[in-house]
Amino acid sequence: MKADQKIIEQFIFSLKKHFSNSVKTHLKNNVLEIKAANTSLRLFFFKEQPEINSSDNSALYIALDQMAVKENQLISIIQSKLQLNKKVFARKCLVKKINSPEAKVFLNKYHFMGYAQSAYHIGLFLNDELISVAAFSKGRKMNRLNAEQRSFEMVRYCSKDGLTITGGLSRLLKYFIDDKKPGDIMTYIDKQFGGGKSYLKYGFKIHSEKEKQTFLVNKNTFERIPFAAAFDKKVFYKTENCGNLKLVYKVE
Numbered sequence: 001m002k003a004d005q006k007i008i009e010q011f012i013f014s015l016k017k018h019f020s021n022s023v024k025t026h027l028k029n030n031v032l033e034i035k036a037a038n039t040s041l042r043l044f045f046f047k048e049q050p051e052i053n054s055s056d057n058s059a060l061y062i063a064l065d066q067m068a069v070k071e072n073q074l075i076s077i078i079q080s081k082l083q084l085n086k087k088v089f090a091r092k093c094l095v096k097k098i099n100s101p102e103a104k105v106f107l108n109k110y111h112f113m114g115y116a117q118s119a120y121h122i123g124l125f126l127n128d129e130l131i132s133v134a135a136f137s138k139g140r141k142m143n144r145l146n147a148e149q150r151s152f153e154m155v156r157y158c159s160k161d162g163l164t165i166t167g168g169l170s171r172l173l174k175y176f177i178d179d180k181k182p183g184d185i186m187t188y189i190d191k192q193f194g195g196g197k198s199y200l201k202y203g204f205k206i207h208s209e210k211e212k213q214t215f216l217v218n219k220n221t222f223e224r225i226p227f228a229a230a231f232d233k234k235v236f237y238k239t240e241n242c243g244n245l246k247l248v249y250k251v252e
Contacts, residue, residue: 065222090167098123149183192242204247
């Protein structure tokens with residue numbers, strides 16, 4: 001427990017250092033309340049099983065192992081939810097295709113899950129600087145579509161730390177739709193970080209919900225591996241994610 005508490009204390013220290021005097025914090029029973037000028041957020045720290053209240057938009061659930069190895073990405077998410085990001089308008093940006101190595105570097109740096117194998121990569125540029133990336137799969141046949149239509153998955157989407165790009169998702173999706181003429185586009189939303197408000201606003205619909213997944217976490221490296229019923233409790237402990245939402249956008 002002392003080791004767990006040390007991780008939480010280090011994470012809170014890094015939060016305070018990052019935000020300086022722009023936020024106020026209060027920790028009670030492993031729940032950290034953060035207050036900024038325009039909004040507030042509650043961080044629920046957990047080790048094994050997150051107890052999610054999906055209707056609470058001011059809540060963020062953070063696993064112990066994530067605090068240990070993904071501190072920068074988590075702080076970026078928190079900053080965005082506190083509405084402390086710099087705002088950029090997508091209409092002032094250039095949209096164009098980028099190659100896989102360029103997308104990989106960007107996504108490994110800024111996306112919480114890092115890079116994933118994808119077929120198509122599109123970037124949003126401001127003054128020649130890459131500030132947002134969307135990655136898509138190849139097209140697949142789906143029974144819900146006509147025979148000649150294909151469904152594509154948006155595998156990854158993220159922006160540079162510290163930026164909120166108004167209309168960014170819309171511009172990237174429009175570029176992809178104009179280029180590939182998909183029947184629909186699907187994506188998965190991690191419930192740990194919200195219900196996909198920006199996607200629903202664009203026109204995505206909730207298709208289904210994926211149950212929580214169980215993982216094993218290495219106590220020394222905090223690496224997650226697939227769960228196995230028989231494991232060494234001296235080396236690993238069990239944890240769960242928060243489940244995912246599958247969203248689908250039907251292209252008209």
